[in-house]
Amino acid sequence: MSIITLTTDFGQKDGFSGTLKGVIWKICPRAEIADISHEITPQNILEGALILWKSYRYFPERSIHLAVVDPGVGTQRRPIVIRTGHYYFVGPDNGIFTPVLEDAEQSNWKVEICHLKNVGFFLPNVSSTFHGRDIFASVAAHLANGVPLTDLGPFIDDPIRILLPKPERTDYGWRIHVVAVDLFGNLQTDLPVEWIKDRGNAIVKFRRHEVKGVIDTYGAGTPGKMIALADSEGRLEVAAVNGSAAQVTSAKVGDIIEVIE
Amino acid sequence: MSIITLTTDFGQKDGFSGTLKGVIWKICPRAEIADISHEITPQNILEGALILWKSYRYFPERSIHLAVVDPGVGTQRRPIVIRTGHYYFVGPDNGIFTPVLEDAEQSNWKVEICHLKNVGFFLPNVSSTFHGRDIFASVAAHLANGVPLTDLGPFIDDPIRILLPKPERTDYGWRIHVVAVDLFGNLQTDLPVEWIKDRGNAIVKFRRHEVKGVIDTYGAGTPGKMIALADSEGRLEVAAVNGSAAQVTSAKVGDIIEVIE
Amino acid sequence: MSIITLTTDFGQKDGFSGTLKGVIWKICPRAEIADISHEITPQNILEGALILWKSYRYFPERSIHLAVVDPGVGTQRRPIVIRTGHYYFVGPDNGIFTPVLEDAEQSNWKVEICHLKNVGFFLPNVSSTFHGRDIFASVAAHLANGVPLTDLGPFIDDPIRILLPKPERTDYGWRIHVVAVDLFGNLQTDLPVEWIKDRGNAIVKFRRHEVKGVIDTYGAGTPGKMIALADSEGRLEVAAVNGSAAQVTSAKVGDIIEVIE
Numbered sequence: 001m002s003i004i005t006l007t008t009d010f011g012q013k014d015g016f017s018g019t020l021k022g023v024i025w026k027i028c029p030r031a032e033i034a035d036i037s038h039e040i041t042p043q044n045i046l047e048g049a050l051i052l053w054k055s056y057r058y059f060p061e062r063s064i065h066l067a068v069v070d071p072g073v074g075t076q077r078r079p080i081v082i083r084t085g086h087y088y089f090v091g092p093d094n095g096i097f098t099p100v101l102e103d104a105e106q107s108n109w110k111v112e113i114c115h116l117k118n119v120g121f122f123l124p125n126v127s128s129t130f131h132g133r134d135i136f137a138s139v140a141a142h143l144a145n146g147v148p149l150t151d152l153g154p155f156i157d158d159p160i161r162i163l164l165p166k167p168e169r170t171d172y173g174w175r176i177h178v179v180a181v182d183l184f185g186n187l188q189t190d191l192p193v194e195w196i197k198d199r200g201n202a203i204v205k206f207r208r209h210e211v212k213g214v215i216d217t218y219g220a221g222t223p224g225k226m227i228a229l230a231d232s233e234g235r236l237e238v239a240a241v242n243g244s245a246a247q248v249t250s251a252k253v254g255d256i257i258e259v260i261e
Numbered sequence: 262m263s264i265i266t267l268t269t270d271f272g273q274k275d276g277f278s279g280t281l282k283g284v285i286w287k288i289c290p291r292a293e294i295a296d297i298s299h300e301i302t303p304q305n306i307l308e309g310a311l312i313l314w315k316s317y318r319y320f321p322e323r324s325i326h327l328a329v330v331d332p333g334v335g336t337q338r339r340p341i342v343i344r345t346g347h348y349y350f351v352g353p354d355n356g357i358f359t360p361v362l363e364d365a366e367q368s369n370w371k372v373e374i375c376h377l378k379n380v381g382f383f384l385p386n387v388s389s390t391f392h393g394r395d396i397f398a399s400v401a402a403h404l405a406n407g408v409p410l411t412d413l414g415p416f417i418d419d420p421i422r423i424l425l426p427k428p429e430r431t432d433y434g435w436r437i438h439v440v441a442v443d444l445f446g447n448l449q450t451d452l453p454v455e456w457i458k459d460r461g462n463a464i465v466k467f468r469r470h471e472v473k474g475v476i477d478t479y480g481a482g483t484p485g486k487m488i489a490l491a492d493s494e495g496r497l498e499v500a501a502v503n504g505s506a507a508q509v510t511s512a513k514v515g516d517i518i519e520v521i522e
Numbered sequence: 523m524s525i526i527t528l529t530t531d532f533g534q535k536d537g538f539s540g541t542l543k544g545v546i547w548k549i550c551p552r553a554e555i556a557d558i559s560h561e562i563t564p565q566n567i568l569e570g571a572l573i574l575w576k577s578y579r580y581f582p583e584r585s586i587h588l589a590v591v592d593p594g595v596g597t598q599r600r601p602i603v604i605r606t607g608h609y610y611f612v613g614p615d616n617g618i619f620t621p622v623l624e625d626a627e628q629s630n631w632k633v634e635i636c637h638l639k640n641v642g643f644f645l646p647n648v649s650s651t652f653h654g655r656d657i658f659a660s661v662a663a664h665l666a667n668g669v670p671l672t673d674l675g676p677f678i679d680d681p682i683r684i685l686l687p688k689p690e691r692t693d694y695g696w697r698i699h700v701v702a703v704d705l706f707g708n709l710q711t712d713l714p715v716e717w718i719k720d721r722g723n724a725i726v727k728f729r730r731h732e733v734k735g736v737i738d739t740y741g742a743g744t745p746g747k748m749i750a751l752a753d754s755e756g757r758l759e760v761a762a763v764n765g766s767a768a769q770v771t772s773a774k775v776g777d778i779i780e781v782i783e
Binding site for chain 1: 270271272273274275276277278279280282283284286287290294303304332334335336388389390391394395
């Protein structure tokens with residue numbers, strides 16, 4: 001079984017994601033392909049990085065994760081493959097794999113990064129505007145066919161990284177960040193709830209809102225009430241019971257939330 | 262062949278539906294997965310119930326239909342599997358399977374409902390906010406692997422039901438409901454057209470609009486003209502030829518339409 | 523391997539595209555199905571034709587491309603299958619396959635067009651509003667099973683065609699058309715860049731904007747600057763570096779762009 005996932009900012013109207021699947025199946029007919037997202041905000045590398053990061057570990061070992069949010073397409077930015085943990089990652093060298101590299105460092109996984117210089121694994125004609133099709137989908141399919149990294153190009157050790165938001169220690173607790181706002185209007189942050197000393201009594205302050213205690217579930221609160229809880233990745237999340245915290249607070253990505261322990 | 266379908270209110274941006282596929286393939290690598298919809302209005306159980314209902318019968322026998330519109334995630338609401346007709350249904354016990362249960366009653370199909378109490382078929386760590394991933398996708402994949410219902414938990418016979426809109430008899434015909442508005446702006450109702458005595462002469466009244474006769478196809482009318490016809494499920498539909506009846510009439514789900522026979 | 527692609531204006535909320543997959547798998551369980559797009563503007567045949575055209579050649583030989591943008595559903599318009607090049611095309615005879623037929627003419631491929639008259643390959647009950655499900659998905663699945671064209675109905679040679687925008691020669695160069703605006707706001711045109719005599723010195727005029735030179739990549743320009751380059755199909759594209767040309771220029775499909783050679 002050969003699984004390839006797709007994370008892009010291509011949208012779902014123009015047929016680009018379908019074209020990736022055609023390219024993949026032409027080279028590796030047995031590949032199973034899953035869309036993670038094609039709705040990344042155009043050219044928002046951080047958003048793409050975080051959405052891929054939340055999903056990739058749930059796939060079977062040896063899955064190949066293609067990620068194409070690529071404002072530098074057609075320039076000198078390098079096309080790369082990363083092998084780490086149980087997975088492969090294919091895409092532009094622009095920092096979209098930074099959270100994956102951090103996972104590897106925290107877990108002491110071996111990391112191999114290959115600069116895709118061997119054009120023999122690209123489509124015959126490489127456009128300057130659609131490397132997702134002409135380079136990345138093609139290389140991902142060859143990987144799925146068992147082509148070893150060493151055939152694809154030289155190894156490198158200086159991948160581009162982006163700055164990921166991190167919780168900052170304060171005198172009284174944590175200064176943390178809204179890293180994403182999901183469809184339900186829940187505010188996702190960068191603070192692992194297990195870092196909070198006394199969850200039951202912690203106070204989460206955001207604009208004029210103040211929430212006491214980190215609870216366990218959306219259900220435990222009056223509808224509309226602001227709550228703080230652990231999200232599905234164990235990070236602190238601010239939500240409104242059966243409502244949208246984003247709407248209530250006008251929060252946006254990058255906003256600061258204070259946690260008082 | 263093992264087919265699993267997905268109907269959720271997760272949207273398509275945040276990667277949640279991709280994560281479900283990863284979880285499924287890790288447990289059942291040969292599963293074929295089809296998205297029915299991830300665009301259910303957040304937490305709208307009735308909408309999810311009706312969209313799943315229109316689609317499920319078109320899948321091969323033994324398909325497993327996962328449906329996660331789950332405002333009660335993390336509370337005491339039960340996770341369940343229903344087996345009826347030729348299909349399995351996996352999701353929260355909140356009424357989303359009500360139309361399926363009604364189909365079973367009308368067709369005298371055997372119904373088995375299992376309360377998913379055996380955590381051995383869940384992911385090792387169950388979050389309180391993403392049971393779609395940690396419980397339902399995992400259980401669906403085990404079902405696809407052939408795990409029998411009896412292994413998953415005790416049978417129950419009191420599933421939660423929601424109130425489905427139903428046509429009401431009036432002195433002169435029917436009082437019916439707009440149950441959905443599709444992408445084209447067509448108004449879907451709850452009245453099987455075969456219940457109308459004299460279709461050619463029936464009058465369909467909605468707000469200031471009056472349509473005479475239930476016709477056979479969109480094509481048979483002047484562009485822009487309001488028409489009444491049988492939709493793809495044999496229910497009465499109000500449409501505007503090559504236009505949007507929803508726009509013309511400002512109709513919304515729940516509105517009442519009168520049919521005079 | 524049997525690949526079926528889907529291009530429709532069904533949207534992704536109402537479950538219609540999922541239903542197509544159910545119908546296909548019931549008839550041809552081994553079919554692999556790829557969505558090209560379900561976000562074609564409702565009933566916009568030209569848009570559907572161009573999006574399918576950009577994608578279809580990237581799929582493996584013998585792939586079956588289903589395209590359903592079908593304002594005439596339920597009328598006398600013919601359901602057809604076209605076989606040309608290495609592919610099959612299934613859908614309504616309303617011009618949506620015009621670019622494919624032009625490719626065949628330019629490449630001298632044999633073209634066979636079959637009027638789907640044999641109802642034995644449809645679903646048992648054909649609605650008048652959802653031929654995508656009842657006719658086209660069913661026929662595509664039978665094709666994937668190896669049913670020959672001759673079994674499906676009589677051959678015809680007068681398929682409906684739509685008018686495709688074409689570059690027009692002027693005294694000083696070309697008058698060309700915006701044929702699509704993609705998610706990034708790039709303006710796609712109908713002019714193959716290789717038709718331009720001196721790309722380095724050509725001037726592209728659109729409204730009050732004037733761009734000198736057709737360059738190779740998005741990257742080669744100041745952010746926000748308007749540029750002209752070859753798109754992924756080798757056609758002239760007008761873009762704004764790391765921005766949206768559509769927003770800057772308020773361009774829309776059908777607008778005229780002048781190219782001075």
